[in-house]
Amino acid sequence: MPPATSAPDAPVAEGDAEAPPVPTYRSLAAPVSNPVDKFALLPAFLKVRGLVKEHIDSFNYFITKGIKNIVRANNRIEARSDPGIYLEYKNIYIGEPSVQVDFRVETITPHFCRLTDRTYSAPVIVDVEYTVGKTHAKHRKPSFTIGYMPIMLRSYACVLNGKDEAELARYGECPLDPGGYFIVKGTEKVILIQEQLSKNRIIIDTDNKGRVTASVTSSTHEVKSKTVICMDKEKIYLHLNQFTKPIPIIVVMKAMGIETDQEVVQMVGRDPRYGDLLYLSIQECATERIYTQQQALQYMDDKVTYAGAGNIKDGRSKLILRDVFVAHVPVNNGNFQPKCIYTAVMLRRMLDAILNSDTFDDKDYVGNKRLELSGQLVSLLFEDLFKTMNTYAVDRMNKNSDMARSSPLDFSQLIMQQDVITSGLERAISTGNWDIKRFKMHRKGVSQVLSRLSYMASLGYMTRITPQFEKTRKTSGPRALQPSQWGMLCPCDTPEGEACGLTKNLALMTHVTTDQEEGPLRNLCFSLGVEDLSLLSGEEIHAPGSFLVMFNGLILGKHRQPQRFANNMRTFRRSGKIGEFVSVFVNEKQHCIHIASDGGRVCRPLIIADKGRSRVKEHHMKELRDGIRSFDDFLRDGLIEYLDVNEENNALIALYEHVDQDGVQRSSITHIEIEPMTILGVVAGLIPYPHHNQSPRNTYQCAMGKQAMGNIAYNQLFRADSLLYLLVYAQRPLLTTKTIELVGYDKLGAGQNATVAVMSYSGYDIEDAIVMNKSSLDRGFGRCIAMKKYTVTSEKYGDGISDRIAKPQRDRDGVLIKQNMRALDEDGFVAPGQIIRNHDIYVNKQTPKVTNRTPGTALTDRDYRDSPAVYKGVDGETTVVDRVMLCSDTNDKLTIKCIIRHTRRPEVGDKFSSRHGQKGVCGTIVQQEDFPFSEKGICPDLIMNPHGFPSRMTIGKMIELLGGKAGVSCGRFHYGSIFGEPSGNADKVEDISHTLVKHGFSYSGKDFLYSGILGHPLQAYVFMGPIYYQKLKHMVLDKMHARASGPRVLLTRQPTEGRSRDGGLRLGEMERDCLIAYGASMLIFERLLLSSDPYQVQVCRKCGLLGYYNYKLKTSFCSMCKNGENMAKMRMPYACKLLFQELQSMNVVPRLTLTEG
Amino acid sequence: MESPDGSSLPDFLELQRTRVLCKADAPTHTEGFQYSGAFAAMGVDTSVSVEKFCKNFKIEINRLTDEDMEFDMIGIDASIANAFRRILIAEVPTMAIEKVFMVDNTSVIADEVLSHRLGLIPLDADPRLFDYISDDVPNERNTIVYKLHVSCEKGSQRLTVKSGQLEWLPEGSQLTMASPAQSGDNQRTYTSFGQSQQNTSERPLDVKYNDITIARLGPGQAIELEAHAVKGVGKVHAKWSPVATAWYRMLPEVVLLKEIKNGDAEELVKKCPVNVFDIEDLGKGEKRAVVAKPRACTLCRECVRLADDQVELRRVRDHFIFTIESTGSLPPEVLFTEAVNILEEKCERVISELS
């Protein structure tokens, strides 16, 4: 039943065949020469890539390729004593999600795991070959389970993969649920996307002392290191953790075999300015009298931090140079040349930056960032655990081989002996602590519980990116909006407060790449004319006109015709010969071509344009609409390609097909945006007309949309979340956006369309409070259901002794012995559908008094004591038992989950918000007859104060009102997608206003209202129409709290703290200061002593210590003076007395000096 | 308005007194002159007397169906017209389901929500035949009992439960309270009906509309419940409101301030979405705009949006176009008389309190 008070002569839905809008200046200026409606590409993209596809893709990559690579790299373990005893992993793969129950394997579904607190995991299965017995006979064993791995929902290993809606429904799964998370011990866990500075790339920056530095974080499978080259006092040094002091860079070059200064300068570049800058460094080297490689190495050996075993420093530095210094550049057969060239390039870029400050790198530039996804994180964890398991097996084997045994152990018995992998993975994902010593990784909060407060909240979690920096830094740089975020990261969706700007969210069409094979790409580059560096002299490297080719941060060689090379590479990519996510970026400033195929880059699809003409033509779109063409076909046919942030710099991207305009030649346009609205993410996408709002308002809405109540998933009533808020009559917004339809918010709405009048009313609407119509509430507006889960475990104590659930005890007449058992069913559990009140028992549990009984004797009723689970609710509220679920947990204990439902109607103080960051509490609830009504008999559902508008500048909300009003009158959902006016994805205000006029409303949306109280017309026209309102989770009922006297803390005898403990309200130091300033001494005395913890003490006037009162003799006594002569009575806070006693126990004597009062 | 002694107000004051002016930006003179002696100095008495009221007051019914009516109420102050509106919404009693006894509900819709939906279903029962229920037991004079028992067979299609499936139980509740204290006692039910309601009511006390969706049942789900309807007023809960809504608007008056001819006239006619204006042919190809149907004006202010020197929009202050949309328990005209009765009662109460 709709909440809106019924609108009379409600206009019949008409087709509203509006004539095409009259061409205006704007519609002509928006240069859509032959508008191809490309919108259909968006749903097609989401169909193949999905909302959280990057998570699923990366996990799929891990379980199909990554895991195999890890095992291949560590495929053989052998006993140290006898290398003949070995085990070899032949293959590894992930089985079907299942669980082992009593030696039986049962397949499991995600929903089963949620309900029974299990982990949704699948066996990791290996095929092994190993030796058995003394003869070392080879044995092969296929399908050997080495552990269980939590499985990401909807990944290849998941049972839900590729299932359609009906099948998903049968699995108890919501088809709109995006997947991409794990279920560990019954809770849904997301591994958040981690943002990092990209690895293996040179970053030129200034450090905090203003020195120019070039730094590289090298990361290979074996080593991770950070190399910094830094210019200090015009001399250049290498900083490396392994050296105690900075090493002059020329020394390093010499140590790597470039002995002549000329060669160094040649490698860096022939420009005399480079020579000038290097002069001092070269001079320093010369003054140290280092001329040969040997001398250089010796010099460096002295500076090594940790000498190896036996304190031998000799030769250490060479090893460091080989293994640590720019570690990702390989040294093959002692050939240091690639490293030298790499160092030279680093130097050159540094010197470039000094000469021309434009060439500094920006750490916040999105192209310098890499996103680490769940697949990579789980992969690291798995690699560590796999190695641990193997070393453990080897250790055990060695221990065993010492003992003479008739039949020697074989490895197959050892690798499975404990569940290193199972428990390791489970623990990491459920705690979120990634502590991997092997990779020096210590991260907290990597995984988080998926918030199921609303559908938007869970989607928002899946697209969230957490930063690596500490959040306390005050710097604004990393928090600021980066221009390179355009289209990749949502500009609106970021939290307020400390993580503002650091935590980001992916935009709608962003894809995060996964790793790609390097070998074939490398070969392709060479065959396209890249000259190998080893064949070039230092001089030739920087020959003018030729560009260096960098491949994933490594120098591959140089190319004389960079543009042609880049074009060739791109042609290969467009024709599908190389992966679609390979990026080719020509950096004119650095004279470099960067080819990247590494994982973690953000990229997005764009339409390719030839000289400004879109390759996607109307017939392509028709094929797409007819279902003949899919998004992948567009990629394969070279109509669309993915560009990453770096390659975007080589592109000129138009929003629409463009004619020459604003000094931009049409022919220079290389790409066309698929849809401008994809600049926003999922959560920001549900704001209508966000481009008309002041920008922080959109950010506020992004935070608030996640707190809105609504429908959570199609299976919401079958879920067992610990707290679930549902809106009874959730609606889809009248004013939608295309994003809303794409993500399914129109199916799982979180709000209601309320008719809002913008006027002041009653004075209870100050400070953003809203006035609500009681009849609307009666009819179901804002009604919500809060479901809470209460879990009881029936403990087991061994020997077959366990808790038991007893029938409700009755006396002889069949009347319950305790009133609070009325909600119980005959089995001792609360009955579903029963009304349950405060203090009612919901599980009538009994616990055995003794747990170590002699076996054999049965326990009788008398051996049990009552330990019922008592419901703690709000007095006077009617809550109902929704469901009672019984299951056995992983330890085989009986777990009882009672879900208790509470239906609430809005009350004064409940929080509501529109979709424009305009939150407000309900200020008062007014009878319908007191509400104003319009000429058409429409009475608003709520009244909002107009003062909410001027300072917030949320014009979008006003347009939403107009559009909603036009929508209800003409019977068509109106759209308000961001920047959607030129492409028809947002209705223009002018058109909306014309629709309004056509249906008898004012052009400006303002109605002539009559006062409901006095009956005469109001003195102003009132802006009135439907706005989508969200009910937020903050409700008075959960928060209101007051107490007179009540429980006290045992130790201090002061009132308890907090609402949950029925605590007192603290008169804090600031309030106390006020009272002191005011001079209200008696009030302070009363608050701080009498109302808190008054206590009577006996004080000895002589020694000043506390005595006691002997009730038998009716005298007080000082135990210090051993008499009761000088005792005085006084009152003090109990906490004070406690302090004195505690001090005494620490050998501090606090003495009270009393004067006569 | 002519005053009895023949003297009258100047035109502009008379306009202010009797009309609300709806300017393009805001309406003015909305409240009128309340004080009877406001123009006493000018020799004009604007007080209301019974004779004057009787002479001027008129009701004209424009439309009357079972469900709604529209009538003109002329010659009355806004406050009285509003009183009728308020009483219609909040104080005319009806019957609505107040208590629901759930026997079984395995549908997806929660008990409370289901009960709430049942409460909002309009019943076809004349509330005048019933008493308010106080602390006493429900009996045939204050309670109507309905039963709903639907189930969806396993393996069948999904089922929609409509309001028509609510079955009237004229004999009262069929649900028995907990086991009788002594055997041999009659099973006590939740109502104690003296006689069947079939005897007291000439038509069955069913729901008004049979096609309101109550719930949907999936295979294997069932609802069994008994619903007790009692008398109440809309002030307490909107379900007892006898009207979907009741409201009035003041009679529009559209005045052309100057002669509008030819092109301008056509433009003006085109502007109005509800065709308030029409064209009069003056012959010789001359055309003039005239106000044809001022009553249709919805006050969209299109005709004054760009230029407000052509047309003036006014509202007649004492002419109300009153609309009542009944929910069905009583026909709209009866509802209005009920409202009048209630107002009368209130007046009597005030008079008796004062005297």
Ligand code: SF4
């Ligand atoms: S206000 Fe609107 S409806 Fe009334 S006359 Fe003018 S244009 Fe026509």
